[in-house]
Amino acid sequence: MESILKIEDLYIDYRVRRGLVKAVRGVSLEVYKGETLAIIGESGSGKTTLGLSIIKLLPSSARISQGKIWYQADGKKYEVVSLDGGKLRKFRWKEIAMVFQSALNAFNPVIRIWDHIVDTIDSHDVKITKEELRTKVLELLRLVQLDPDRVLRSYPHELSGGMRQRVLIALALLLDPNIIILDEPTTALDILSQRSIIELLKKIKKELNLTIILISHDLSLAAELADRVAVMYAGSLVEVGSVYDIFYRPLHPYTLGLIKAVPTVSTSFRELISIPGSPPDLIDLPPGCKFHPRCEYKKEECLREEPKLIGVFPNHYVACYRWEKIKDGKNN
Amino acid sequence: MEKIIELRNVNKFFTIGGGFFNPKKTLKVLENLNLSIRRGEILCLVGESGCGKTTTGKLIAGLIRPTSGEILFYGKDIWKMDKSEFKNYRRSVQIVHQDPYSSLNPVKTIYDTLSAPLLKHHIVSSNGQCEEKISELLEIVGLTPVEDFIYKYPHQLSGGQRQRVVIARALTLNPELIVADEAVSMLDVSIRLSIIRLLLSLKENFNMTFLFITHDLAMAKYFGWNGRIAVMYLGRIVEMGPTPKVLENPLHPYTKALLLAVPEADPEITRNKKVMELKSLDLPSLLNLPPGCRFSNRCPYMEPGKCDRIEPNLYEVEKEHYVACELYGRGV
Numbered sequence: 001m002e003s004i005l006k007i008e009d010l011y012i013d014y015r016v017r018r019g020l021v022k023a024v025r026g027v028s029l030e031v032y033k034g035e036t037l038a039i040i041g042e043s044g045s046g047k048t049t050l051g052l053s054i055i056k057l058l059p060s061s062a063r064i065s066q067g068k069i070w071y072q073a074d075g076k077k078y079e080v081v082s083l084d085g086g087k088l089r090k091f092r093w094k095e096i097a098m099v100f101q102s103a104l105n106a107f108n109p110v111i112r113i114w115d116h117i118v119d120t121i122d123s124h125d126v127k128i129t130k131e132e133l134r135t136k137v138l139e140l141l142r143l144v145q146l147d148p149d150r151v152l153r154s155y156p157h158e159l160s161g162g163m164r165q166r167v168l169i170a171l172a173l174l175l176d177p178n179i180i181i182l183d184e185p186t187t188a189l190d191i192l193s194q195r196s197i198i199e200l201l202k203k204i205k206k207e208l209n210l211t212i213i214l215i216s217h218d219l220s221l222a223a224e225l226a227d228r229v230a231v232m233y234a235g236s237l238v239e240v241g242s243v244y245d246i247f248y249r250p251l252h253p254y255t256l257g258l259i260k261a262v263p264t265v266s267t268s269f270r271e272l273i274s275i276p277g278s279p280p281d282l283i284d285l286p287p288g289c290k291f292h293p294r295c296e297y298k299k300e301e302c303l304r305e306e307p308k309l310i311g312v313f314p315n316h317y318v319a320c321y322r323w324e325k326i327k328d329g330k331n332n
Numbered sequence: 333m334e335k336i337i338e339l340r341n342v343n344k345f346f347t348i349g350g351g352f353f354n355p356k357k358t359l360k361v362l363e364n365l366n367l368s369i370r371r372g373e374i375l376c377l378v379g380e381s382g383c384g385k386t387t388t389g390k391l392i393a394g395l396i397r398p399t400s401g402e403i404l405f406y407g408k409d410i411w412k413m414d415k416s417e418f419k420n421y422r423r424s425v426q427i428v429h430q431d432p433y434s435s436l437n438p439v440k441t442i443y444d445t446l447s448a449p450l451l452k453h454h455i456v457s458s459n460g461q462c463e464e465k466i467s468e469l470l471e472i473v474g475l476t477p478v479e480d481f482i483y484k485y486p487h488q489l490s491g492g493q494r495q496r497v498v499i500a501r502a503l504t505l506n507p508e509l510i511v512a513d514e515a516v517s518m519l520d521v522s523i524r525l526s527i528i529r530l531l532l533s534l535k536e537n538f539n540m541t542f543l544f545i546t547h548d549l550a551m552a553k554y555f556g557w558n559g560r561i562a563v564m565y566l567g568r569i570v571e572m573g574p575t576p577k578v579l580e581n582p583l584h585p586y587t588k589a590l591l592l593a594v595p596e597a598d599p600e601i602t603r604n605k606k607v608m609e610l611k612s613l614d615l616p617s618l619l620n621l622p623p624g625c626r627f628s629n630r631c632p633y634m635e636p637g638k639c640d641r642i643e644p645n646l647y648e649v650e651k652e653h654y655v656a657c658e659l660y661g662r663g664v
Contacts, residue, residue, distance in 0.1 A: 042520035190380035195593035274525035
């Protein structure tokens with residue numbers, strides 16, 4: 001498989017009054033061309049920070065203290081962390097586009113959708129005539145199953161959440177990026193709108209041969225769309241593997257805990273098991289494995305040193321000393 | 333079983349507009365709602381945003397007045413009660429809101445938050461008693477050791493802990509019914525289940541009655557498995573019955589569409605679902621409802637001449653299982 005994005009040993013922290021928030025700690029991850037990779041984790045796990053760093057769009061309080069992000073496609077190669085100025089502006093959107101959380105807030109409420117699109121294009125110095133732009137926009141809106149005449153003349157509040165999300169996806173695709181990052185694309189939406197976004201993402205991935213990075217807290221979205229899943233906890237990746245490995249053969253106690261804690265609708269009724277405790281304070285992390293205070297498999301070694309993410313099966317990586325016990329379903 | 337709350341032919345209309353350029357319009361948020369909650373049961377109210385489920389919760393908690401119809405508490409119309417009866421009803425029905433970040437006063441400690449209702453309603457007579465009662469409540473909601481929490485401010489707590497405080501506050505007045513409006517939707521996966529467990533323990537230990545309002549079918553299934561579920565669509569109940577019956581043998585096309593649309597946290601199951609193709613992706617506006625059945629313009633089973641003419645009532649198709657769909661009309 002051809003790699004399109006490679007994150008190497010990335011560390012990001014935020015400076016706040018209480019100290020340093022270690023949002024991303026030593027993440028290494030490869031994204032392959034044409035795949036859908038889901039990054040799942042709970043709030044505060046660092047998944048959104050990681051997503052923002054890929055297009056170097058971190059807020060000013062954040063600092064990348066270490067690490068590199070390599071992007072390579074169509075004979076071009078960039079190192080994102082060191083990109084800036086005009087080069088960075090050309091890189092964002094044209095190579096990698098991002099659809100942000102909460103579709104409602106992404107639009108200027110007092111201008112029409114068409115004006116919003118023109119404004120966005122202008123501020124990115126894209127050389128395109130109005131006619132070309134119009135043709136391209138119409139084509140994309142049809143791709144996302146919207147009626148272009150109605151949508152372009154509308155103000156944001158006249159569109160439903162699902163429609164706004166579809167406009168944002170169309171807008172992200174405007175400059176034919178190779179990668180699209182979606183941060184919680186279905187979170188605020190209703191069930192039927194969620195479904196339409198899911199079906200849409202499946203369709204555009206197939207038609208446009210896109211690479212999709214999906215950032216979500218929602219396991220079911222990953223189960224539905226992802227080829228591979230990366231599980232994040234307290235700023236680090238704790239498990240990376242194919243969607244089937246992650247859901248049916250999890251090796252990290254946190255992944256296992258998440259899967260056991262989520263109810264399903266179609267299967268017969270089953271008891272759920274909750275993960276005790278709550279996620280750690282990112283300013284004052286526990287020693288050793290960051291999950292050990294909540295882990296029922298912990299041993300002394302887990303308190304001493306943080307386990308590294310290692311490959312234990314082909315394409316299946318886990319950061320846990322006790323993974324063999326979890327694989328066998330034994331706790332001793 | 334005794335009915336704790338009964339809604340008879342309840343309508344709730346809101347008037348919007350009314351400016352010079354904007355003629356007055358009536359928004360029919362709830363129409364002809366008939367519903368009862370029995371003592372000690374769990375009733376789940378599910379539906380998409382705008383279907384009127386929160387309005388129903390507010391009506392039952394007595395926070396808003398219905399436009400017409402009766403809301404009975406143990407057989408007595410709450411809006412015709414005298415002052416002391418109304419006070420007693422208010423104490424007996426408590427509400428837990430969705431967002432634990434905005435439902436607690438940020439400048440009050442947990443002690444202040446919980447002592448106010450206790451003192452106001454003369455449940456305790458001295459400060460010593462008050463502290464005892466608060467310790468007892470915090471123990472019930474699992475905020476232990478109590479000394480670690482009692483003088484903390486909301487910002488010092490995590491989302492899950494705050495929601496526990498909100499639940500403790502709802503319990504101060506020894507209520508019989510708790511209206512939980514999306515009470516776990518904002519919480520992380522690993523925390524959500526522990527709050528659900530807490531609510532279930534209240535039902536078991538204190539025979540608490542619940543109206544559980546949610547858009548999450550899987551959560552409704554888990555929480556309300558031994559209770560009943562009511563599915564709402566655009567201000568009407570379209571299907572109601574014991575939870576296992578409704579979820580395993582859904583009758584209304586809308587319920588079926590929802591169940592087929594929900595993504596599930598299991599790749600095999602979720603990818604093999606046959607999604608129902610709706611005729612329209614978007615929810616019609618309450619101001620512009622289709623004639624007849626309000627799902628008819630999206631329903632793939634729509635029978636012209638029937639469904640677009642008659643607004644269906646709830647029919648009892650099997651014992652306790654009601655559906656509002658002409659396909660199951662009187663002939664069945």
